[in-house]
Structure formats: structure tokens, C-alpha cells
Amino acid sequence: xxxxxxxxxxxxxxxxxxxxxxxxxxxxxxxxxxxxxxxxxxxxxxxxxxxxxxxxxxxxxxxxxxxxxxxxxxxxxxxxxxxxxxxxxxxxxxxxxxxxxxxxxxxxxxxxxxxxxxxxxxxxxxxxxxxxxxxxxxxxxxxxxxxxxxxxxxxxxxxxxxxxxxxxxxxxxxxxxxxxxxxxxxxxxxxxxxxxxxxxxxxxxxxxxxxxxxxxxxxxxxxxx
Amino acid sequence: xxxxxxxxxxxxxxxxxxxxxxxxxxxxxxxxxxxxxxxxxxxxxxxxxxxxxxxxxxxxxxxxxxxxxxxxxxxxxxxxxxxxxxxxxxxxxxxxxxxxxxxxxxxxxxxxxxxxxxxxxxxxxxxxxxxxxxxxxxxxxxxxxxxxxxxxxxxxxxxxxxxxxxxxxxxxxxxxxxxxxxxxxxxxxxxxxxxxxxxxxxxxxxxxxxxxxxxxxxxxxxxxx
DNA sequence: TCAAAAGTGTTAGATTTACACCCATGA
DNA sequence: TCATGGGTGTAAATCTAACACTTTTGA
Numbered sequence: 001x002x003x004x005x006x007x008x009x010x011x012x013x014x015x016x017x018x019x020x021x022x023x024x025x026x027x028x029x030x031x032x033x034x035x036x037x038x039x040x041x042x043x044x045x046x047x048x049x050x051x052x053x054x055x056x057x058x059x060x061x062x063x064x065x066x067x068x069x070x071x072x073x074x075x076x077x078x079x080x081x082x083x084x085x086x087x088x089x090x091x092x093x094x095x096x097x098x099x100x101x102x103x104x105x106x107x108x109x110x111x112x113x114x115x116x117x118x119x120x121x122x123x124x125x126x127x128x129x130x131x132x133x134x135x136x137x138x139x140x141x142x143x144x145x146x147x148x149x150x151x152x153x154x155x156x157x158x159x160x161x162x163x164x165x166x167x168x169x170x171x172x173x174x175x176x177x178x179x180x181x182x183x184x185x186x187x188x189x190x191x192x193x194x195x196x197x198x199x200x201x202x203x204x205x206x207x208x209x210x211x212x213x214x215x216x217x218x219x220x221x222x223x224x225x
Numbered sequence: 226x227x228x229x230x231x232x233x234x235x236x237x238x239x240x241x242x243x244x245x246x247x248x249x250x251x252x253x254x255x256x257x258x259x260x261x262x263x264x265x266x267x268x269x270x271x272x273x274x275x276x277x278x279x280x281x282x283x284x285x286x287x288x289x290x291x292x293x294x295x296x297x298x299x300x301x302x303x304x305x306x307x308x309x310x311x312x313x314x315x316x317x318x319x320x321x322x323x324x325x326x327x328x329x330x331x332x333x334x335x336x337x338x339x340x341x342x343x344x345x346x347x348x349x350x351x352x353x354x355x356x357x358x359x360x361x362x363x364x365x366x367x368x369x370x371x372x373x374x375x376x377x378x379x380x381x382x383x384x385x386x387x388x389x390x391x392x393x394x395x396x397x398x399x400x401x402x403x404x405x406x407x408x409x410x411x412x413x414x415x416x417x418x419x420x421x422x423x424x425x426x427x428x429x430x431x432x433x434x435x436x437x438x439x440x441x442x443x444x445x446x447x448x449x450x
Numbered sequence: 451t452c453a454a455a456a457g458t459g460t461t462a463g464a465t466t467t468a469c470a471c472c473c474a475t476g477a
Numbered sequence: 478t479c480a481t482g483g484g485t486g487t488a489a490a491t492c493t494a495a496c497a498c499t500t501t502t503g504a
Contacts, residue, residue, distance in 0.1 A: 388456075
């Protein structure tokens, strides 16, 4: 292989992941205490350096898999962070992704093994380097996306109640919505289908369980929450 | 300085700029024939490798300045592109920005010097590497942004007519809008102020010139086009 | 005098918001 | 029997979309 660009200098590139989950009516992310210097012991996002033979998306998938043991996680790039001194160790450009998972899918053993915790986005401690900025941007982007694309289902179990879905929207967008109006809008979305299963875990009466129908969505993908 | 991350490998990082302009009722971008190998002679975005001592934003500003001679250009990051083989020369991660300029501000001599041309986004030739993908994404992001933030003014002269503004929206969003409805919406935006100047270059009767009042926008920044 | 762009209001329809009560059940 | 969360409809207000003619002026 010929090298064309040898006069230019190279830089370390890492991938940092903001993993969103929804639990106890709160939007949360996974953070842990940093296990390496510099910044050992500080709260931090989970990340890793990219390898020679993998794309950015592949690196993000690898990092997500390392941490959670899960594959095919919904994931979006947030952007690249490149201040010269953003990392106290050495210059590192970080490409940030956010991911959405159902907290129930993430094994508690693995969580403990990696020393990460679900913390509500509204109650985050100061994080390592510019990680708080990353989270703020990712959260904003996710808010916008969730109102135009059916990504909320990645944060919920396959079967969910309308109240769960509503609480999720409220947690993500940070404002309460009217129950009747919310349900009216959901009814107009043909890709959210009612099953005839009932969830009785959260009320005596029981609530209908719904599910996302991807095929129906692809046929008529219009919605605006 | 201690090196903390020496076991990880580094990679070339470039910055590519999608420079939008508005001319003859079309949204256009600056592209040129590539002057280096590999890909010499192919149509391409303008870009450059980042330096050790500059942030990504600074690199983008530098590249924009090199090309246009302009400072303080409105600029937004689009994201990082990182497929392993995206560049036929060597692995390069590219961080993409879009920028908005008023075509009149860009000296034609400089254009010729750099061999770049304004080409309508709807009539782009195949570009080097993944540059077409970059443009498509940048265009989409800009479309969304222009409907929520007053960035259109960066593509127009300080003083502009409502017809110019309308044509710009139509060009960016790719659909015609109703003249009366458009003007009604503009009237509700207090930060677009009418001057008592008249532009007679595009009609016998003359059209009122308007200007963006940034201060007024910061006081009451609500709009949705 | 006429061609060409500027400018201007109204109305019907669609969408959004606000709002309160009954239901089913297990403890 | 009662406390708890589940489920439902209507009306007013707002917003959106469709639509056509008059004005000005330079050539």
C-alpha cells in the first residue's frame, strides 16, 4: 500500500457511548468511575479507542457489546468532540454515540462487573472531561428524534402499556402531557398495535399491552408527536 | 508530558466543508476538482487535515478561511465519517461541517484560484469518496435547522427582499410555498425588520428591503416556519 | 400601455388544547 | 368498600391552507 498523506500527523480517536435507559419514570444513562489514568475515579461515560480495522460505527457497536453484552442496539452518532485539551492525558478526538436499550435487557451482574450505574440525566454528577456537554447534546438530539421517529420502543419491553409509553415521553421531553390527548394521538398511529394481553403488575384493573409493528410503520411512516 | 494512551493507534483526521450558497433561486455548494492523489481530478468537497494544535472547529474555520478568505462564517458540524476504506489512499476519519455564506461575499478571483464552482445541490456530479453522502446529510440537517433557527440570513445580503427570502426557503426545502401565507408568518417574526429602503434591481415597482435584527431575536427567539 | 414583480385579507377546514368522570380489581 | 391506576369524548380555540386581484413603474 502506498501512503499518500505521510506529511500529516495522526491523532487518537475514541468512541464514547451515552446509553439511555428508562426506569422508574426517569430517563437514565449508564456511567461509571473511570478505571484508568488520567482521571481515575471520576464519573465518566463508557468508551474506548478505535481499532485500525473497524469503522466508527463498528467501534461503537463493539464498545456497546463489551459493556452490555447486547447486539443490534439502536444507536445514533451525536458528533465529534475535538478541543485540543479536552482530555487531560493526551490529545484525543472523541466521536460520541447515543444508544437506547431496555434496562431489563441489561444484566445486573454485568453492570456490577463494569461498575456502571443507571443515573437519571437530571441528576448527573460532574463527569470526566467534556462528558457532561456530550450528554446534554445527545439528550437534545434524542428528544428531537423521538418526536419524529418511533425510537421510543427501544427503551421499552416489546410489550408495553400506554401509561408506560406516556411516562417515557414525559421523561424524555421533560414535561407532562395530557393523558387523553396522548392516547388519541397514539390511536392514530397504526403501527402501535393493541394486543389482547393484559398487564396486571402496575394496577389492579390491568392495562392493555401494546406493541410496535415495524412493518406497519414502514408502510405508512407518518407521525408527529 | 506523560503519554497515557501509547498502546492505542492513531489515525488521520480531516475536516471537510460543505459550503452552501444561494444564487439564481438555487441552493448551491462549492466543489472543485481534487488536486492531489488519490482521486486527482475528481469532483470533491474542499477540506484539509487537522493540525496538532487546533480543535476541530478551528480546523474547519481555517479551511474555510483558506478557501474563501472569510472569517466568522456560520458553521455547524454534521458528524464524523469513519468507514475504514472510505478514502482510497489511507484510512482517514473525516469530520464534516456545513457553512453558510452569501455568494456575493466570495471573491470570484479566489474561486478561480482554488478552482471551485457553485453547483446546485440538485445537480451534483458524483463526488470523491463518500462526499455525496455527506452533502445529503448536511442538506437534511440544514433544512431542519432553517425551520427553527434564523440561519437563512447567513445566505443572504444584510438587506434582502421578502421574495428573496421566500425563494431561499423554497430552494432549501425543495417545495413552493404560498406567498401570502409566507409573508404573514414573516410579519409575526419581530426580528425581521422592515427598513425604508427599496430594492429596484429585480422589479420596476421596487420591493421593500428587510434586515435581521439579532438583538430582537435574542429577546424573543420563538419561531417555526 | 403593458409586462413583471410587489403587495395585500378572508374563510373553511384541520389541528390542538383543555377538561372530568366512570370502570375494574385486589386487598 | 375503597384506593388505585385504566380508560374514554366533547367543545372552544388556534393554526393552517387555499385562494385572486390591485399596485407600481420602466421600457
